[in-house]
Amino acid sequence: xxxxxxxxxxxxxxxxxxxxxxxxxxxxxxxxxxxxxxxxxxxxxxxxxxxxxxxxxxxxxxxxxxxxxxxxxxxxxxxxxxxxxxxxxxxxxxxxxxxxxxxxxxxxxxxxxxxxxxxxxxxxxxxxxxxxxxxxxxxxxxxxxxxx
Ligand SMILES: Cc1cc2nc3c(=O)[nH]c(=O)nc-3n(C[C@H](O)[C@H](O)[C@H](O)COP(=O)(O)O)c2cc1C
Numbered sequence: 001x002x003x004x005x006x007x008x009x010x011x012x013x014x015x016x017x018x019x020x021x022x023x024x025x026x027x028x029x030x031x032x033x034x035x036x037x038x039x040x041x042x043x044x045x046x047x048x049x050x051x052x053x054x055x056x057x058x059x060x061x062x063x064x065x066x067x068x069x070x071x072x073x074x075x076x077x078x079x080x081x082x083x084x085x086x087x088x089x090x091x092x093x094x095x096x097x098x099x100x101x102x103x104x105x106x107x108x109x110x111x112x113x114x115x116x117x118x119x120x121x122x123x124x125x126x127x128x129x130x131x132x133x134x135x136x137x138x139x140x141x142x143x144x145x146x147x148x
Pocket of ligand 1: 023024026028030035047049051061064065066068069071092
């Protein structure tokens, strides 16, 4: 059994893409060590992140993430046990929707392929549904910047 958390938050103004990428380099190493996987979407200065791993590790990491002052307004969208991990091979995939229209179009294609390459059991899971619908609403709310 695994444990899943999905949250949404708002990046602090000075926490830009360069700094996010640097932070993720370190985060990926730690996630790999703890067998934590997931995906983080960055759009309109907001994050939606899915983290999945053992219950103890996810609860510990989530409490660290919540108290991280590089973002604020951390809102839990889902927190529950899951039978599987959705993208078990990824220590943390970043989908960046903060760039120009070419970059956004590229991220949209990546997102579609990430969502498409999930098996049917996972597609039926609460974590998958909540992740997909919250990312959809974030992208929709952020239009016209993200129409690609
Ligand atoms: C939006 C956001 C997402 C983060 N995601 C992760 C993550 O997936 N894994 C991780 O180890 N740290 C992540 N962090 C960093 C943690 O808040 C924390 O700084 C880190 O886990 C501490 O690592 P340490 O044990 O090496 O001190 C994230 C921080 C922010 C602001």
